[in-house]
Amino acid sequence: MTTLRIATFNVNGLRARLAILLEWLQRETPDIVCLQELKTADAQFPADTLRDAGYGVIWHGQAAWNGVAILAKGMQPLEVRRGLPGDAQDSHSRYLEAAAHGVIVGCLYLPNGNPQPGPKFDYKLAWFERLIAHAADLHASGHPVVLAGDYNVVPTDLDIYNPRSWHKDALLQPESRACYQRLLAQGWVDALRERHPDEAIYTFWDYFREHWPRNAGLRIDHLLLSAGLKKRLRAAGVDRWVRDLPHASDHAPTWVELAMSARRS
Structure with a gap:
């Protein structure tokens, strides 16, 4: 077995943070990376x-916003799909x-949805519905799948330093949370919460009001594992440094470690 x-x-801007990304890749050497x-x-x-840093990439x-990428250490990831099905005009x-190292990885950047209510929140929910539909097909395939990315959803009040300060935000709305729970109900495993069931663990700290020094964070970056990978989950965490x-x-960066067979493709 190997990990x-x-x-x-x-x-939050690849060219502006490229040096940081390269430093992290060199220090932590992840096998697969989803960027948003x-x-x-x-x-x-x-x-x-x-x-040059050792990663194949798609x-x-x-320009100026959005954008996703998948990196695979020592190999070229095989692209499976570009964009969610269900809206040809999006x-x-x-x-x-993509497929890499024996798993299928979906890299996603779910819409923020603010301000809500309004068209941006409507788009968020419509996009979420398309994700739920596609995720159901992926899970039913029986393949080992990881859906990783910035979901722009705080699943529960444990996942935020102070829900009262954000009660009007799209990330905490009942509709957003309900969509996330519908994903989990398909059989997906929230890896970070699975390994840290009772811990206030965060992945995002905005730039205002000293949220980082005060550890006033949110957990909105998630890695969902198809049910068959649950038994392979060995660790999950956040590279806070x-x-x-x-x-x-x-x-x-937020990560999981899975026990896999020694030969990966």
Whole structure:
């Protein structure tokens, strides 16, 4: 058996945080990485730099906002899907799916939805419905699947430092939370919560009111495992040290470790 580490990281601007990303990759050496909020057009994506760091990469960029990418250490990830099914008119770069190291990984950047109510929140819920439908097909396939990314949902009050301060935010609305629970009801395992059932553990600290120094955070970056991977889950955590670097993203990398057979493809 060998250990497979899969991570998700909202970089909040890839070109601005490239040095931070490279430092983290060198120190933590994850096997698969899902990146969100690249804010980088396809032509400006630093593919050669990431390949030089030892990672094959596919990406779905967008100038100034959105954007997702999947990195695989020592191999080229095999693209399976670019964009969620269900809305041919959706121009946002928010979903990318690939096979790497023996698993299928869906990298997602779910819409924020603020301000709510309004069209942005409606789009969030509509996108969530499309994700739920696609996730059901993935789970039913029987393949080992990880859905990793910035879900822009705080699942419960345990996942936020103070829910009263955010009670009007789209991330905490009952509709957002209900969608997340419907995903879990399909059989997906919330890896971080599975390993830390009672801990106030966060993945995001915004730049205002000293939220990082005060550990006033939210848990919105999730890795959901298909049911068959639950028995393979060995560890899950957050690389908080990355959030403490100068000019860091407001998210920290979040990861799982899975026990896999020695031969991976």
